[in-house]
Amino acid sequence: MSDDVYIIGVDMLKFGRFPDRTVPQLGAQAALMALDDAGLEIHAMEALYCGNLYQANAMVGQRILQEIGQTGIPVVNCANACATGATAFREAWMAVKAGACDLALAVGVEQMGKGLLGGGGAGTGIPKEGLFGGSTMPTVFAEAGMEHAHRYGTTFEQFAKVSVKNHHHSTLNPKAAYQMETPLEMVMNAEMISYPNTKLMCSVNVDGAAAAVLASGKKVRELGLGKRAVKVRASALTSDPWQARDLVMPDVNSCTRLAAEKAFNMAGIGAEDLDLVELHDCFATAELLHYENLGLCADGEAGRLIDEGETALGGRIPVNVSGGLLSKGHPLGATGIANIYEVSTHLRGEAGRRQVIDARLGLTHVIGLGSACAIHILEKSDL
Amino acid sequence: MSTATQLLPAAPCLRIPDGEPPFLEGQCCGACGSLYLTSRMACSRCGKRDDFHAQRLASEGTLYSYAIVHRSFPGVETPFISAIVDLADGAVLKGNLRGIPADPNQIRLGMAVKVVIDDALGRRDKEGNAYLAYFFEPLEESAA
Ligand SMILES: [Zn+2]
Numbered sequence: 210m211s212d213d214v215y216i217i218g219v220d221m222l223k224f225g226r227f228p229d230r231t232v233p234q235l236g237a238q239a240a241l242m243a244l245d246d247a248g249l250e251i252h253a254m255e256a257l258y259c260g261n262l263y264q265a266n267a268m269v270g271q272r273i274l275q276e277i278g279q280t281g282i283p284v285v286n287c288a289n290a291c292a293t294g295a296t297a298f299r300e301a302w303m304a305v306k307a308g309a310c311d312l313a314l315a316v317g318v319e320q321m322g323k324g325l326l327g328g329g330g331a332g333t334g335i336p337k338e339g340l341f342g343g344s345t346m347p348t349v350f351a352e353a354g355m356e357h358a359h360r361y362g363t364t365f366e367q368f369a370k371v372s373v374k375n376h377h378h379s380t381l382n383p384k385a386a387y388q389m390e391t392p393l394e395m396v397m398n399a400e401m402i403s404y405p406n407t408k409l410m411c412s413v414n415v416d417g418a419a420a421a422v423l424a425s426g427k428k429v430r431e432l433g434l435g436k437r438a439v440k441v442r443a444s445a446l447t448s449d450p451w452q453a454r455d456l457v458m459p460d461v462n463s464c465t466r467l468a469a470e471k472a473f474n475m476a477g478i479g480a481e482d483l484d485l486v487e488l489h490d491c492f493a494t495a496e497l498l499h500y501e502n503l504g505l506c507a508d509g510e511a512g513r514l515i516d517e518g519e520t521a522l523g524g525r526i527p528v529n530v531s532g533g534l535l536s537k538g539h540p541l542g543a544t545g546i547a548n549i550y551e552v553s554t555h556l557r558g559e560a561g562r563r564q565v566i567d568a569r570l571g572l573t574h575v576i577g578l579g580s581a582c583a584i585h586i587l588e589k590s591d592l
Numbered sequence: 593m594s595t596a597t598q599l600l601p602a603a604p605c606l607r608i609p610d611g612e613p614p615f616l617e618g619q620c621c622g623a624c625g626s627l628y629l630t631s632r633m634a635c636s637r638c639g640k641r642d643d644f645h646a647q648r649l650a651s652e653g654t655l656y657s658y659a660i661v662h663r664s665f666p667g668v669e670t671p672f673i674s675a676i677v678d679l680a681d682g683a684v685l686k687g688n689l690r691g692i693p694a695d696p697n698q699i700r701l702g703m704a705v706k707v708v709i710d711d712a713l714g715r716r717d718k719e720g721n722a723y724l725a726y727f728f729e730p731l732e733e734s735a736a
Binding site: 337340345400456 | 600602603626628629636637656657658659660661662663664665667668669670672673674675676682683684685686687688696701702712713715716717723725726
């Protein structure tokens with residue numbers, strides 16, 4: 210049986226705008242922070258997996274090493290939409306799991322443009338936006354939310370409550386881009402972008418970077434780093450299986466359900482065993498869908514879950530105590546590792562005012578449209 | 593006019609036959625019956641290769657989901673209703689829902705709609721060609 214894999218160093222930049230920094234500089238800074246967290250130098254790393262979306266052809270990983278130490282190790286640059294960072298982390302996990310190395314570094318980094326994501330692709334002929342419906346991300350996720358409303362009667366107010374909760378959580382997280390309370394009326398009366406998503410129900414468009422050092426169990430014991438190590442109990446990556454509405458609706462549900470099933474099987478646990486979840490709340494509508502996709506409640510009960518505060522800090526299963534993509538921010542390639550940083554911090558008991566008490570098991574989830582879903586289940590150190 | 597312009601389909605599933613009304617056509621998998629709006633090498637669902645036949649799509653369906661788009665890319669007129677419609681034959685289309693206010697209190701999920709083929713909002717390509725597009729409109733419900 211192969212050795213277990215642990216996270217021994219993990220950190221993230223406080224998300225924000227860094228117009229005077231380059232993508233490799235941001236990635237390098239996060240990499241150094243994660244190395245410092247582990248108490249290791251770059252020369253100890255045996256491989257680097259770098260996730261970045263917008264400069265996918267620019268060898269960002271190698272340029273990070275130019276900033277912090279060119280040691281000749283294998284570098285893989287990967288892009289997988291909003292699952293990019295988690296995919297880089299998973300590649301590092303696979304390398305250690307396979308026994309190909311004992312120490313690997315994963316970095317996720319992004320510098321964002323301004324304005325609406327999505328659409329584009331005018332191609333030949335005439336522009337299609339507003340002709341065959343809308344293709345912006347707020348629209349795509351509004352439609353995904355209204356599908357839930359069609360099935361279960363979910364309301365605008367219930368979707369809006371997700372934003373109230375996650376913005377509240379971010380007031381406890383110094384690394385969130387925004388720390389601002391947004392009462393329900395403020396969320397619902399904010400500028401409508403694509404009904405039912407108002408501006409405060411869309412994720413924050415910021416730059417950022419996060420990084421993690423992964424190690425084999427053997428190496429963790431050798432280095433004496435067991436106390437703060439976080440065990441990777443499961444790693445799952447899926448693409449979107451066929452669905453009848455694929456032709457017109459990017460599918461965020463079935464690939465999440467498939468990944469959750471694989472991850473829970475691998476970990477040998479169920480959703481009821483989780484103490485906290487960081488999930489892909491790119492829009493407020495999305496969070497409610499994923500309560501059900503991840504099995505945090507039965508189908509059709511997501512509205513009740515948010516109404517009853519079960520997913521708020523202090524509730525039965527806190528979701529996005531970091532503030533989530535809605536308030537911590539969503540630098541695409543960094544998001545997947547930032548989620549892992551958040552859950553790891555709770556499992557180490559180092560989350561300060563937002564600490565989920567006695568957290569032992571946590572789950573991270575990201576989804577990239579097109580689609581790619583990555584789920585990791587993390588556990589408090591057993592070493 | 594120095595060059596002759598023509599009327600072109602704005603979507604690959606739109607057919608404009610000579611002297612006949614335009615219509616929508618999908619590609620149906622001969623093995624499992626799945627419907628696609630564009631041709632592909634093999635069926636995404638069952639993997640069967642090279643076994644598609646053209647099938648005229650239904651002209652009525654029901655509203656499955658929607659968004660009301662208030663902010664879009666520069667130059668795009670808002671608000672508009674971006675609608676997902678389940679056609680009666682199992683195909684699924686996305687397009688603008690018109691003929692009803694862009695107001696969530698007026699739009700009913702599951703409502704019956706019809707497919708209407710019409711000018712593509714006056715949009716022209718670089719050569720000046722006009723285009724046809726499809727839209728959805730509420731279907732008049734017969735008096736009970
Ligand atoms: Zn088929």
